[in-house]
Amino acid sequence: MYMTRINESDEEMIEAFRGLGVSRNLATTIAYLKNVDEASSQDIEMNTGLRQPEVSVAMRSMRKNNWIEESSKKLNGKGRPTKIYSLAAPLNKIVRHFEEKVKEENDARITLVKRLRSLSKD
Numbered sequence: 001m002y003m004t005r006i007n008e009s010d011e012e013m014i015e016a017f018r019g020l021g022v023s024r025n026l027a028t029t030i031a032y033l034k035n036v037d038e039a040s041s042q043d044i045e046m047n048t049g050l051r052q053p054e055v056s057v058a059m060r061s062m063r064k065n066n067w068i069e070e071s072s073k074k075l076n077g078k079g080r081p082t083k084i085y086s087l088a089a090p091l092n093k094i095v096r097h098f099e100e101k102v103k104e105e106n107d108a109r110i111t112l113v114k115r116l117r118s119l120s121k122d
Contacts, residue, residue: 004035005047020098025050029058030087030094033068038086040073059085067094 006014010031017027028048033039039047041055050058062068062085069088072081 004032006032006049010035017098020102022098023058023061025054025058026061029055029062030067030091033085033087034091036086038071038084040082040084042082044085065089065094065097 006028013031013034014024014027017030018024028050029044032044032048036043041052041059044050044055045052048055059068063070067087067089068085071084071086073084074081
């Protein structure tokens with residue numbers, strides 16, 4: 001697999017995602033996968049500093065949103081096949097997902113502020 005580590009530009013992306021309320025695990029996994037064609041959980045763990053359960057949680061979220069493709073590869077001839085992950089969605093689609101969430105949250109807040117304004121006029 002690939003030995004691409006998280007770099008300064010990736011850290012900036014992770015922090016931007018974090019500012020939107022995205023978990024560190026998910027933000028880090030997205031930032032890593034955008035740099036490689038494919039990676040196993042172990043590759044992600046070794047190159048991001050995440051632990052296996054953290055990668056699993058991030059993958060669950062990515063799977064739910066159809067952002068990753070999974071395949072299996074038999075490595076070293078023994079044991080069960082290793083799952084290999086790659087981004088199935090372009091990064092801009094993933095960003096757009098969070099943009100829509102932020103818009104929905106802000107719209108809900110604006111509605112509450114308008115409601116408070118109308119209640120304060122009484």
